[in-house]
Amino acid sequence: MAEKNHPNYSPGLEGVVAGLTKISRVDPDKQVLTLRGYDATELADQASFEEVAHLLVVGHLPNKKEKENFTKDLGVGEHLNEDMIALFKAMPKETHPMDALRTGISFLAGSDEDVTNNSHDENIRKAKRLLGATPEIVATSWRVLQGKEPIEARSDLSIAANFLYTCLGEVPDPLTEKLFNASLILYAEHGFNASTFSARVIASTLSDIYGCVTGAVAALKGPLHGGANEEAMKVLLQVKDVKQAEERVLKAIATKEKLMGFGHRVYKNGDSRVPTLKKLGSQYAEAKGDTKWRDIAQVMEDVMVREKGIHPNVDFPSAWIYYQMGIPIPLYTPIFAVARMSGWCAHIIEQHDANRLLRPSCIYEGPEYKSYKGLA
Template sequence: MTTSQASKESYSPGLEGIVAGVTQLSFVNPALNSLMYRGYDIRDLAEHACYEEVAFLLIYGHLPNQKELDTFNTDLRTARKLSPEFINTLKSFPKNANMMDTLRAAVALLSLSDPDVKNDSHEANVRKATRLTGQFASIVAANYRISQGKDPVAPDATLGHAENFLYMLFDEKPDAYLARIFDMTLIAYTDHGFNASTFAARVTTSTLSDLHSGIVSAIGTLKGSLHGGANEEAMKMLLEIGSPDKAEAWVIDALATKKKIMGFGHREYKTGDPRAFLLNDYAKELSERVGQPQWHQTATIVAQTMEREKNILPNVDFPTAYIYYLMKLPIDIYTPIFALARVAGWSSHIIEQLDANRLIRPKAIYEGPDHLSYVPLNQR
């Protein structure tokens, strides 16, 4: 057995603590428990802006003025419309397929007919980023409705991004308050430094592959339960716990068997995720407003027990999980919803990567045998 000495001292499992690039998109600051998108605090954005402004900010580099926002909205609304041929293909997917798998397949298909398919310039990638941001919401809503044996609902050009998604999902115009909270969750999910899916997208496009390929890599990476998949798992856990009086014992039992509590912990934030702090207040308000305070009460006891027993705090996926549940969103699409928000962040990172590209290609420490002699097949 040989162990190569290459970079052993600098090796960090999971690349923990390793600086892998430079970005102007989002600033994850664990020391201050803050997150900024291009210099704006997410709390400020969530409370005052809409998702479309935040997506524009990331893709174009500045907050839009009214004219820029109008043009961006027109582009998003145009992209929302899926062609009948494309919808027919979505209908051919297996009805019981995982909703992240159908999203991944749909985005791979879109790449075949994108009008800029052969153009990887900055300007073309900005157009693709905008189109994908509009298309993702329609695909998630359509895939879910098709999986339920229902027809997709055509987008409504009078509605904003968040409202229109809820409309396409439920075939009913949403309550303004619910649409606003949903919009805030999208803003909280839009970008987050060099998280695993964004890094995957950057690695893919650092080979000079195209934007859609980077996005497909990112979708596959987000699916896992240590990343975006955590919001679905967190809600399944809350449902399993069932009521506030069972929460403390459930968590203690789970920790005793070394279970990971989904929606808790973070590689970067060790003293709290600013997105969870932001959304927790709205989760409480929503829980009370819809007459189901037990969900916030159960979540609070889970969080208190986790802090007391392990000193681990909730991440963004914990309040989001029961916000979505209280909004009657199907659990199967919580992670696709994360994706439909994050697509603007992923695309912006891909554009940033390509604007100053260097192939991402780290080293590995080799720990296997060496200098073996080939053994002919009939002698093995």
């Protein structure tokens, strides 16, 4: 949307086309997200996160053999060594898991012998390493910072099950694993969002993939982006029951408080990922015999839509679903990072494969020319 005095300037780059991509299509009118042509909601319902990561990074859905090889290449349980654990032990106990993840990824770069080689094949090799290492960095740093022993990932478990197992110490039941897997797929990729765009800007300088995803993690942490799922849960927790839900939203509207987990730059009539996540979350809540959070979230959504026409984004259902699964709140944004690592890597590869430095312009609004007079 152009500014009145500056027709070529769009604050927040809203509506600006900043690149071409073959990775995903976000269609706000039809409320559809497709990943390399496949409907993300269909994938979330039926595929594994490993298959979707292969689709994004390698470029097509794998067959059985390709999936097996891809999973092997992720090197489950092989990324954490004593040095990495010592690094987490040296961190202040209050370190947020997203900051630990950022540091862990930087640390990983040092042990890659071919770190600056941005060729297509080398980038795919590094993307697999990052996909395998990210959940292990999150789980291990989380446990070490809590003063707990790290848990080694198991090669017989899926990425979804392993993540919950290595963070929480229990292998999830099939229903929990299925829903968690679906949430990873719905978080995996979403066009030129802020963290992906940050990664592409860094990639466009021909910086290496580790640096690109480190920058992306920093961008994702912000509450206007991935950090919204943690903030949304903190607000949900202020609501004790369904009766208080309407009141809480009305108070936010009256005080012009931004409710995290609502609104979106691209989707103005609803986030394509929300109906599927809500449906699966609702089935889960019913199967577990506790629909409290689903019901509170629904009232808040209804009031927000009725009063402001603002719909929930994917971070709103994710928040209460992860809470119902018993996942600690500081892990919500890192989970987003575990999933989005696949999309980031795909975009970095695409950028490196056909690069042009991303370097926009700005309009100067400061003082006119002044001459230097020396120290008074």
